[in-house]
Amino acid sequence: MSSTRQIDFLSKKKWAFIFSGSLFIISIVSFFVKGLELGIDFTGGSVYELHYDQSVDLDKMRNALEQQGFGDANLQHFGSSQEVLLRLKPVVDISQKDLTEKVLSISNSSQAKPGEIRRVEFVGPQVGEDLVNDGGLALFFCIYWRYGLCEPAL
Numbered sequence: 001m002s003s004t005r006q007i008d009f010l011s012k013k014k015w016a017f018i019f020s021g022s023l024f025i026i027s028i029v030s031f032f033v034k035g036l037e038l039g040i041d042f043t044g045g046s047v048y049e050l051h052y053d054q055s056v057d058l059d060k061m062r063n064a065l066e067q068q069g070f071g072d073a074n075l076q077h078f079g080s081s082q083e084v085l086l087r088l089k090p091v092v093d094i095s096q097k098d099l100t101e102k103v104l105s106i107s108n109s110s111q112a113k114p115g116e117i118r119r120v121e122f123v124g125p126q127v128g129e130d131l132v133n134d135g136g137l138a139l140f141f142c143i144y145w146r147y148g149l150c151e152p153a154l
Helices: 009-034 058-067 096-109 126-146
Strands: 045-051 074-078 080-088 116-123
Touching: 045 096, 058 074, 058 080, 058 096, 080 096, 096 116
Parallel strands: none
Antiparallel strands: 045 080, 045 116, 074 080
16 A cells, blocks of 8 residues: 655745745845855965864964964864864965964964974965856856857857
8 A cells, every 4th residue: 555645835835935035135135244255265375284282272272373463364173173274364474484483383372282283285366266267157158058149069
């Protein structure tokens, strides 16, 4: 014996439309109020992987970095509570070597025992610019083809 259950989805379309429309309006308002918060993949910057022998208190490290002018630092545990991934936006007027030494010094000052840098990456904004440009072109061509202004070449 098989029983089939019928669900009347169409009777719920008004509520689904209201919910979907509300989310759409919230996202548009949020875009104009906050703007886009681009990560270092798009803006460029530095990524540091730090290792400590003890568990790291991210709040202490974040406060130490903020006091030294790195308020935009993004910190998170990486793999375990002893590993920290630190992302910084581009810093002008300082060499990458000096910046790395300064970041390590500030980070170590906030912890009981000093740590070490396991990995350093410097990311340029060029890749992000290319992604934005390619995405914009793709969107343009999709809209262009969608409204029948031309036929896509296959």
